[in-house]
Amino acid sequence: MAAAELTPERIHKRLARLFIKAFPELDAATAPSASQETVGEWDSLMTLTLLMLADDEFSVKIGYDRIPEIRSYNDLFALIASRLA
Amino acid sequence: MSAGDFGFAATRAAFAGLAAPTATDIVIHGTRLLKAVNGDCRIAIAGSATTDMIARAVAVAAVQEGFAPLVHQAPFGAWRQEALAPNSALHGFAPDIVVLATDWRDVVADLALDASAAIVNAATGAAISAHRQAWAALHADAANLRIIQHLPAAPSTGFTGIAELRVPASPRRQIAAFRDAILEAGPDIVFLDTFDLEEDAGAWFGAKLPFAQAALPTYLARFRAALRTATGRTKKVLVLDLDNTLWGGVIGDDGLDGIVLGPESARGEAFAAFQSYAKALAARGIVLAVCSKNDPAIASIGLGHPHSILSRSDFAAFECSWDDKATGLRRISETLNLGLDALVFVDDNPAECALVRTELPDVTVIDLGEDPADFVARLDYGNWFASQTFSAEDRSRRQAYQARAQASAALAQAADLDSFLRSLGMRSKVFRADGPALARVAQLEGKTNQFNLTTRRYSETAVRDFADSPESVVLAATLADSFGDHSLVSSLIGVVKDESFWIESWLMSCRVFSRTLEQFFMRAVIEQARLLGAKQIVGQYTPSAKNAVVADLYARLGFTEIEPGKTWQRDLEKPSDDLVTFVASHD
Numbered sequence: 001m002a003a004a005e006l007t008p009e010r011i012h013k014r015l016a017r018l019f020i021k022a023f024p025e026l027d028a029a030t031a032p033s034a035s036q037e038t039v040g041e042w043d044s045l046m047t048l049t050l051l052m053l054a055d056d057e058f059s060v061k062i063g064y065d066r067i068p069e070i071r072s073y074n075d076l077f078a079l080i081a082s083r084l085a
Numbered sequence: 086m087s088a089g090d091f092g093f094a095a096t097r098a099a100f101a102g103l104a105a106p107t108a109t110d111i112v113i114h115g116t117r118l119l120k121a122v123n124g125d126c127r128i129a130i131a132g133s134a135t136t137d138m139i140a141r142a143v144a145v146a147a148v149q150e151g152f153a154p155l156v157h158q159a160p161f162g163a164w165r166q167e168a169l170a171p172n173s174a175l176h177g178f179a180p181d182i183v184v185l186a187t188d189w190r191d192v193v194a195d196l197a198l199d200a201s202a203a204i205v206n207a208a209t210g211a212a213i214s215a216h217r218q219a220w221a222a223l224h225a226d227a228a229n230l231r232i233i234q235h236l237p238a239a240p241s242t243g244f245t246g247i248a249e250l251r252v253p254a255s256p257r258r259q260i261a262a263f264r265d266a267i268l269e270a271g272p273d274i275v276f277l278d279t280f281d282l283e284e285d286a287g288a289w290f291g292a293k294l295p296f297a298q299a300a301l302p303t304y305l306a307r308f309r310a311a312l313r314t315a316t317g318r319t320k321k322v323l324v325l326d327l328d329n330t331l332w333g334g335v336i337g338d339d340g341l342d343g344i345v346l347g348p349e350s351a352r353g354e355a356f357a358a359f360q361s362y363a364k365a366l367a368a369r370g371i372v373l374a375v376c377s378k379n380d381p382a383i384a385s386i387g388l389g390h391p392h393s394i395l396s397r398s399d400f401a402a403f404e405c406s407w408d409d410k411a412t413g414l415r416r417i418s419e420t421l422n423l424g425l426d427a428l429v430f431v432d433d434n435p436a437e438c439a440l441v442r443t444e445l446p447d448v449t450v451i452d453l454g455e456d457p458a459d460f461v462a463r464l465d466y467g468n469w470f471a472s473q474t475f476s477a478e479d480r481s482r483r484q485a486y487q488a489r490a491q492a493s494a495a496l497a498q499a500a501d502l503d504s505f506l507r508s509l510g511m512r513s514k515v516f517r518a519d520g521p522a523l524a525r526v527a528q529l530e531g532k533t534n535q536f537n538l539t540t541r542r543y544s545e546t547a548v549r550d551f552a553d554s555p556e557s558v559v560l561a562a563t564l565a566d567s568f569g570d571h572s573l574v575s576s577l578i579g580v581v582k583d584e585s586f587w588i589e590s591w592l593m594s595c596r597v598f599s600r601t602l603e604q605f606f607m608r609a610v611i612e613q614a615r616l617l618g619a620k621q622i623v624g625q626y627t628p629s630a631k632n633a634v635v636a637d638l639y640a641r642l643g644f645t646e647i648e649p650g651k652t653w654q655r656d657l658e659k660p661s662d663d664l665v666t667f668v669a670s671h672d
Contacts, residue, residue, distance in 0.1 A: 022113055041116045044292055045137040049112045052298065064291025 035072035091121040108301040115141025124155030131159035132186030134295040168219035200254040231315040238280035277311040310468035326432040327377040336387040347392025355457035360394035374402035376413040381405035411444035509566040512671035515609035518561040526576040534631040536593035586614035605668035
């Protein structure tokens, strides 16, 4: 899919799906507000896994050096959106 | 999900039959499993790097091996003090199993390249004694505790190539010396080799992960093997299918000259290589068995092929029958007096694999796929027959089991075949064959030997004549199931004479036989015969060297014997409810 077609809404939809895959207790309504504080299973390895999934889904490579700053759904959304812009 | 069960059952279900789970699957399921607060297998992990990734794989592996694991991770990098201090959290956890995840960084000393052999030996000795001390301290208050020790391997990057292999102080030579020495030092330790696990420098620098996340599936398979050894649940028997597993083709249909085996073709070479692999496993103590849907007399002919590496005497159990494979595997387990969990079953047919997974979850099932060139790798991937030592006893085990097999009689048990057949979601269409379907019918006439009631082998012209005549009919059946479309798998030629519908010929591919397609097909034949004004259906059986499998077919389909062993009849007024089928009509 061409990057131009990826509106913020579409990114949200696909990112929420990705979060639900990683954290099955989330759903479409709760995924966008997910953070390390609200999701007990979210540790740095899960962040790494989210980055792998994001690479598969959006073809964006995010370096391990960004792991400490990705603490919520919104953090990852912002990173992906900026890469796709 | 019950209290304290953080997805054990769900994980087991998710990974059942998954030959190669992805790293992401392992992390996601492992993450949930690490939350468990109860378990029947307490596993502690201590290492010199981050163990979070290893812990996920360990948890998934334990569930796959039938345990409910409770996993404890020692603090980062603290393997020595956690093992040595009797009051550490690790000792407090009272583990059944401790995984010591050390790597080359714990072993390689920073030595000058021209350091003497004595200095190198001293450094290796120090690394060995650090490990020995940890083992002794762990065993001090728990004699039954089992230790799974990572066997450190050299990093994939070197410095100066071959030169390093000539200098005792090089990291590679240090690692090699350490590996030899630690294997010697720990006869009761279960080692897990970490060679060739994909590295990821970024993951090391960023998160101190000892190997790439992508290497998790390989690690998982190796850990499962180590866990089986540590818990005394090793695999002992390799159960092989015959047709399209040990040779290409169907021995009952293609005959000894028609099967593909040996140096004449690439496929033949691949089948021979797979046989050699099985033979080599047997030489080191793995018991071989056969479980095949075949006539036993015909099946063993294939092993007499001039290029067959395996011979009949290599097998301690030889189950050839038309029963389903779960029944065959039960008999093998009884004959050899080994638990079902000691069996590794390989087959090229995904439906057979699925049946066994459903009916006998304790049996390890490997779907070999279609390309014989992949068979060895697919079997080897799971490290099913990995062992820590090699003894004379291993070598004699096979003979012992063979003797046992000859002495004991097998008992049959019924499997829940119905639920399996239902799960296949089979759909079929029976139709009057025309056009290209007639060519396929003629092809079946030419090559079907086993499910062939009369073996008359009608030519394509003859088949077309039957199709064109108003007194006769050529019926064909397709079959599709959850594994795919088998297309045209059965055909029947019927001729109406004196109000009787005579079955001139009936053929079915053996791949789908005994899945109740026969019953489904017969229901359609009954309808057709009624349409043609017949009052009864007459079926005949003409024995051949290979069609014993259908000798009682008409009796099983509710026909009455009118000429013993030869002719059967079914009244068309009789309702067809007795023909129980799990095949649905496909429109």
